Amino acid sequence: MPLDTIRLNETPEGVDLGLRVAGPAPRALALAADGAIRLVILLALSPLSALSGLGLGLNLIAVFLLEWLYPVTFEVLYGATPGKRAMGLLVVHDDGTPVGLSASLIRNLLRVVDFFPLFYGVGLVCTLVDRDFRRLGDLAAGTLVVHAQRRSTGARAGRTHAGGTPAPPGLPIATQQAILAFCERARRLSGARRIELAETLLAHLPSPATGPARARGWAAVEQVEGYGTWLASGRAGD
Amino acid sequence: MRQGPFEASRAAAWADYRSLLTALEGRGRDPSPVLPLARFPALYRRLCADYALARARRYAPGLIAELHDLVRRGYPHLYRRRNAWWALALGFMAAGFPRTLRRQARVCALAAALFFLPLLVMGLACWQDGELIYSLMDSAQVAELESLYDPDGGRPGRGPERQADTDFMMFGFYVMNNIGIGFRTFGAGLLLGLGSVLILISNGLMIGATAGHLTRLGFGPVFWPFVSGHGPFELTAIVICGAAGLLLGRALIAPGRLTRLAALRANARDAAVLVGGAALMLLLAAVVEAFWSASGAAAGVKYAVGVLGWVAVMAYFALAGRVDGGAGPVRGGSGDDHGP
Numbered sequence: 001m002p003l004d005t006i007r008l009n010e011t012p013e014g015v016d017l018g019l020r021v022a023g024p025a026p027r028a029l030a031l032a033a034d035g036a037i038r039l040v041i042l043l044a045l046s047p048l049s050a051l052s053g054l055g056l057g058l059n060l061i062a063v064f065l066l067e068w069l070y071p072v073t074f075e076v077l078y079g080a081t082p083g084k085r086a087m088g089l090l091v092v093h094d095d096g097t098p099v100g101l102s103a104s105l106i107r108n109l110l111r112v113v114d115f116f117p118l119f120y121g122v123g124l125v126c127t128l129v130d131r132d133f134r135r136l137g138d139l140a141a142g143t144l145v146v147h148a149q150r151r152s153t154g155a156r157a158g159r160t161h162a163g164g165t166p167a168p169p170g171l172p173i174a175t176q177q178a179i180l181a182f183c184e185r186a187r188r189l190s191g192a193r194r195i196e197l198a199e200t201l202l203a204h205l206p207s208p209a210t211g212p213a214r215a216r217g218w219a220a221v222e223q224v225e226g227y228g229t230w231l232a233s234g235r236a237g238d
Numbered sequence: 239m240r241q242g243p244f245e246a247s248r249a250a251a252w253a254d255y256r257s258l259l260t261a262l263e264g265r266g267r268d269p270s271p272v273l274p275l276a277r278f279p280a281l282y283r284r285l286c287a288d289y290a291l292a293r294a295r296r297y298a299p300g301l302i303a304e305l306h307d308l309v310r311r312g313y314p315h316l317y318r319r320r321n322a323w324w325a326l327a328l329g330f331m332a333a334g335f336p337r338t339l340r341r342q343a344r345v346c347a348l349a350a351a352l353f354f355l356p357l358l359v360m361g362l363a364c365w366q367d368g369e370l371i372y373s374l375m376d377s378a379q380v381a382e383l384e385s386l387y388d389p390d391g392g393r394p395g396r397g398p399e400r401q402a403d404t405d406f407m408m409f410g411f412y413v414m415n416n417i418g419i420g421f422r423t424f425g426a427g428l429l430l431g432l433g434s435v436l437i438l439i440s441n442g443l444m445i446g447a448t449a450g451h452l453t454r455l456g457f458g459p460v461f462w463p464f465v466s467g468h469g470p471f472e473l474t475a476i477v478i479c480g481a482a483g484l485l486l487g488r489a490l491i492a493p494g495r496l497t498r499l500a501a502l503r504a505n506a507r508d509a510a511v512l513v514g515g516a517a518l519m520l521l522l523a524a525v526v527e528a529f530w531s532a533s534g535a536a537a538g539v540k541y542a543v544g545v546l547g548w549v550a551v552m553a554y555f556a557l558a559g560r561v562d563g564g565a566g567p568v569r570g571g572s573g574d575d576h577g578p
Contacts, residue, residue: 013286017310057410064414068421097317101326106510112425113433136428139499140486140506149310173296180241180298232241232298
């Protein structure tokens, strides 16, 4: 069983999309933030009570709307309540699509049971037992709360060029990927760290029978980057 | 093909996809994307293939992560569930709600029995025995109840100085209180259905006791005209909320040939439709209770409106949505249509 919180689900195109499910801690913080927002709205509306009956009625309706429809409205229109948004969370169906009206309604109406007996006791136990951190409402509605992922910058360091040094033949796939990952990330690492990683990588390669001794220092970095370039670009038609 | 040539050959398509994606994500701000949005699905599927290829060929992790990110961002735009609010609401009221109710008729009948049998028995018993109501409420509550419907006091549902804005306050109270109770009756069904059963029975007992006790005291001429108007909507809505809760309980106790989780999910879809419809009925009941039940119309008129209400509710449940107009979705509340 994987130890991380990435859940893969297969799209109709047959590729795996990763969803990073959110645990109880950020969800509890989001809940607290939403509670604070609702409280502020109610306090802001409280001067309405000066209108006696009419204002009191409006206030009671506001209590109802805030309790039951605030989460549904925000989830259906924006994918998350303001509190969840602040925590970088998103509510989705368990296939990764944005949450719809009926699912959002179910998960929020069943909040009653998750709240039982006090302050989401059942909900907390349930999120801790379920491997996708779903509370009862999520289980019934088929929804997940996930981390809205950061967008990748799109500009990867260490773009590949033609050429490079031919890597030793028969490298395992994992080693090839380690070399490529090193090339992509090298610019963001400190010099000493680059040297350390490059020397470690070289130590894992089969040593050439007739060649010179293993490169050390910056020479090692250059050699690994040369291999990386060669692995990435290669020859046309290969 | 090695990574370099692969990237070079696909770069143009990825750039197109990226610009379409930016347009989709910022919809509203920039209504005129350079490329036609109709190209999006094709570009998306091609990108998925590229992502799968990149993974299978063990290209650099950075490239794979970048493609995954592009796929992930595009996915919700292609597989978004459509929410056409007004069409959905209309279809729901005209067909989705009554059809679901008929499909779950047995659970609804059970909920009705759990509610109306205690109501009738307790009502008759309290009508016969003036002491019995104290087994449910303490004397302060009974005294308050009696003062509310005392023929010598004001009309029920209104304060001593009757004003239109008091009606509105009571409307707010009915909305918050009654619909909240309905939602809780449903949610409590997740406790193996027991929560809904308990709430249904206890509500039945309380309402029955109130009616029987007040009739015995001779307060009937005040009590019955007041409740007759909103009764049809409120009582049936409570039963429907209870039925929705029982659906959840049934999924957990007797899931049939599904796993408990799958049964819960399947039943929750119908249950949500029932609760949504019941909430609208409770809203209607709150309007009637606040603005009509408390009004000064003659008792005969109020009884007539009450009977009309029952006929209307029954006719709606029995007949609405029987004839398919052709376009309406069968399950109006779910909105599962896929489309870009």
